[in-house]
Amino acid sequence: MAGEQSPISGSCVWDAPVKRHRSIAWLSQSPSLRPDAPLTVRDLAAMGLWARLGLFGKPCRHDQDRIDQALGMVGLSDLENQQVSTLSGGQLQRALFARLSVQDCGLILLDEPFSAVDTASQTKLLEVIQHWVGEGRTVIAAIHDLDCARQFPLWWELSKFGAILRRSDDKPLSSMSQPLRAVSGVAQSS
Amino acid sequence: MVGVLAPFFDYEFMTRAALGGAALALAGAPLGVFLVMRRMSLVGDAVGHAVLPGAAAAALLSGGSTLWTTLGAALTGTMVFMTAGPASRALRLPEDAGFAVFYLAALAIGVMIASMGGGVIDLDKLLFGAALAIDNTALALACVAALVTAIGMTLVYRPLLIDTLDPQFLRASGGAKWAGPVAQSVFFGLLALTTVASFHALGALMSIGLTILPAIAARFWAKSVPRMIISAAFLGMLGVLAGLLVSFHLAAPVGAAIVSCLVAIVLASSLVGPNQSLLTRALGKASLANRAS
Numbered sequence: 415m416a417g418e419q420s421p422i423s424g425s426c427v428w429d430a431p432v433k434r435h436r437s438i439a440w441l442s443q444s445p446s447l448r449p450d451a452p453l454t455v456r457d458l459a460a461m462g463l464w465a466r467l468g469l470f471g472k473p474c475r476h477d478q479d480r481i482d483q484a485l486g487m488v489g490l491s492d493l494e495n496q497q498v499s500t501l502s503g504g505q506l507q508r509a510l511f512a513r514l515s516v517q518d519c520g521l522i523l524l525d526e527p528f529s530a531v532d533t534a535s536q537t538k539l540l541e542v543i544q545h546w547v548g549e550g551r552t553v554i555a556a557i558h559d560l561d562c563a564r565q566f567p568l569w570w571e572l573s574k575f576g577a578i579l580r581r582s583d584d585k586p587l588s589s590m591s592q593p594l595r596a597v598s599g600v601a602q603s604s
Numbered sequence: 605m606v607g608v609l610a611p612f613f614d615y616e617f618m619t620r621a622a623l624g625g626a627a628l629a630l631a632g633a634p635l636g637v638f639l640v641m642r643r644m645s646l647v648g649d650a651v652g653h654a655v656l657p658g659a660a661a662a663a664l665l666s667g668g669s670t671l672w673t674t675l676g677a678a679l680t681g682t683m684v685f686m687t688a689g690p691a692s693r694a695l696r697l698p699e700d701a702g703f704a705v706f707y708l709a710a711l712a713i714g715v716m717i718a719s720m721g722g723g724v725i726d727l728d729k730l731l732f733g734a735a736l737a738i739d740n741t742a743l744a745l746a747c748v749a750a751l752v753t754a755i756g757m758t759l760v761y762r763p764l765l766i767d768t769l770d771p772q773f774l775r776a777s778g779g780a781k782w783a784g785p786v787a788q789s790v791f792f793g794l795l796a797l798t799t800v801a802s803f804h805a806l807g808a809l810m811s812i813g814l815t816i817l818p819a820i821a822a823r824f825w826a827k828s829v830p831r832m833i834i835s836a837a838f839l840g841m842l843g844v845l846a847g848l849l850v851s852f853h854l855a856a857p858v859g860a861a862i863v864s865c866l867v868a869i870v871l872a873s874s875l876v877g878p879n880q881s882l883l884t885r886a887l888g889k890a891s892l893a894n895r896a897s
Contacts, residue, residue: 437778446772452641452829453769461766465779469762497827517777 437465439519441510443526449499455509456494459484462516477516484515487545489538504535511542522546524555528562540565611852612845617736621848624738624805625862627746628814629840631753631798634833636819636840638791641768641829645816646700650707652799652812654684656714659730659803664721670741670804677808678800684710685796714808733807733859735848742804749801753794763787765829806859814840817866824877843869 439462447458459481463473473481485491488508493501501509507527514522524543528536540562543553557563560571611618639648655677662676663669684706692702718727729737738746757764763783766774774784795815802811818840825835846869847862854861876883 438776439778440776442772445770447770448641448768451769452823452827452832454828457828461770461773462777464762464766464774465777467762468780469759469783513773519778 437517437519438521438523439514439517440523441514441525441527443529445506445510447498447506447510451498453498454495455490455498455501455512456481456485458498458509459494459512459516462513462518465517480516480518481512484512487515487542488512502532503530504532507531508535508538511539515542515546520551522551522553524553526558527555528557528559536562608849609845611849618848618852620738620743621735621805621858622845624743624746625735625814625844625848626841627743627750628798628802628805629818629844630837631746631750631794631801632815633818633822633837633840634757635753635791635795635798636815636817637822637829637832637836638764638768639795639816640819640823645820647703648795648799648812648816650688650703651681651685651796652803652810653707653808654710655681655800655803655811656730656808657710657717658683658714659808660714660718660725660727663725663730664717668725670739674741674745674800674804677803678796680710680714681800682796685792711808729807731807731809732857733803733805733810735805735858735862736851738805742801745801746805749794749798753798756790756794760787760790764791806862810859810863813863813866814844817863817870818843821866821870821873821877824873824879824881827879839869839873840866 451458453461460473460477462484463471463477463481467473467477482491485494488511490505490508490512493505498506498509507530511527527539531539543555546553555563555566563569563571612622613619636648639645658676658678658680659673660676662672662674666672688703688706689699691697691706692699695702697705714730715727718725718730763774763779764787766777767784767787771784775781798815799811802814805811806813818836819832821839822832822835825839826832843866844862847865848858850856850865851858851861874881878884
């Protein structure tokens with residue numbers, strides 16, 4: 415769905431009503447960020463502006479506010495000048511969520527977002543997801559922990575081979591004609 | 605202080621060597637910082653060695669012309685760089701193993717070609733460089749490398765940084781799709797240019813030293829990437845000047861003297877630099893222990 419691989423069959427269509435929400439933000443299970451990256455937490459969040467600013471664009475006041483807001487939302491405002499390499503797993507995941515927030519995309523895909531995260535961070539991240547949904551974004555997450563997945567307004571429980579075992583309602587998801595394979599739980603909130 | 609620097613003003617060959625070395629240090633600084641961050645220090649070294657056969661063959665055919673030697677060096681350096689990666693993948697070898705085969709082959713062939721000239725070619729010069737005999741063409745090449753690298757790295761800085769630190773994000777973030785591959789090509793092109801430009805001063809064996817060593821030392825002085833680049837440029841120039849003076853006073857081979865001084869700077873930085881050096885880590889531990897007790 416992130417556009418990294420072409421589907422085996424079927425197709426994915428993502429059509430956002432708001433133009434700036436057209437693009438897709440994606441966080442994979444094992445982030446490719448180098449653990450020793452010489453970046454501060456704020457730099458990492460600011461990376462989310464890349465798609466919009468390009469090679470030379472300067473972040474405007476509004477962009478800076480958005481970074482502040484994103485860091486506040488994940489509870490990392492105090493650590494914004496700390497090096498990424500010094501963060502714990504949960505803090506790093508929160509910083510990556512701040513970057514997703516700064517990206518300002520209409521569709522956010524999360525693969526196992528809570529797999530290496532402490533309970534406190536998980537609660538915080540669930541709040542962030544709720545906030546995104548409140549802003550009119552769509553969040554799709556693949557989650558192994560079924561109890562956690564059932565906290566989402568809409569969830570599907572999938573077998574290893576992609577068959578739907580159980581789901582929270584009967585609404586068809588027309589855009590998901592080829593559901594994520596090899597996951598035991600897919601939760602969506604919109 | 606001025607007395608120490610006097611040889612640079614008194615002897616033209618020292619002035620030229622200092623200018624050339626400083627230009628190479630400027631060109632190498634941003635490239636080295638990115639090479640180290642990408643964990644490619646040794647790949648850079650392998651490419652440096654790979655310039656030898658082309659340089660030797662061109663020197664043999666052209667009677668030692670700087671321009672032709674440079675072009676020959678660029679040709680084989682680029683060839684090894686372009687083929688070693690794909691060849692290792694095709695043979696299912698680890699990438700560094702592929703580079704080892706290619707650069708050893710390049711060194712061996714280069715030495716054999718150089719010896720075919722029957723003493724016409726100065727093999728020492730090809731292997732270890734001749735920073736004190738740097739001619740106008742080589743000096744101009746060093747200045748061009750510094751200028752072009754500064755411009756090129758400014759252009760691709762952002763995508764290259766994201767590609768280096770989080771390649772997946774660069775592909776998936778919705779930015780321009782060409783940004784990552786273009787940034788990489790520009791980076792490796794500039795690296796090839798600077799390696800070839802350094803070849804005249806430091807020779808095939810140590811040409812990457814002026815790029816890599818200051819960047820490694822800079823990690824102990826700066827936390828952010830821009831500051832690392834500035835530190836690397838400064839430390840590189842310091843190493844060049846110190847090396848030239850050591851070579852001048854002790855009549856030591858100049859390339860080896862410069863690289864030794866750069867290594868000394870790395871060691872000193874790792875001991876007392878303000879960022880993550882042994883000293884600051886020991887102090888940090890001591891203050892933690894104090895707080896605990």
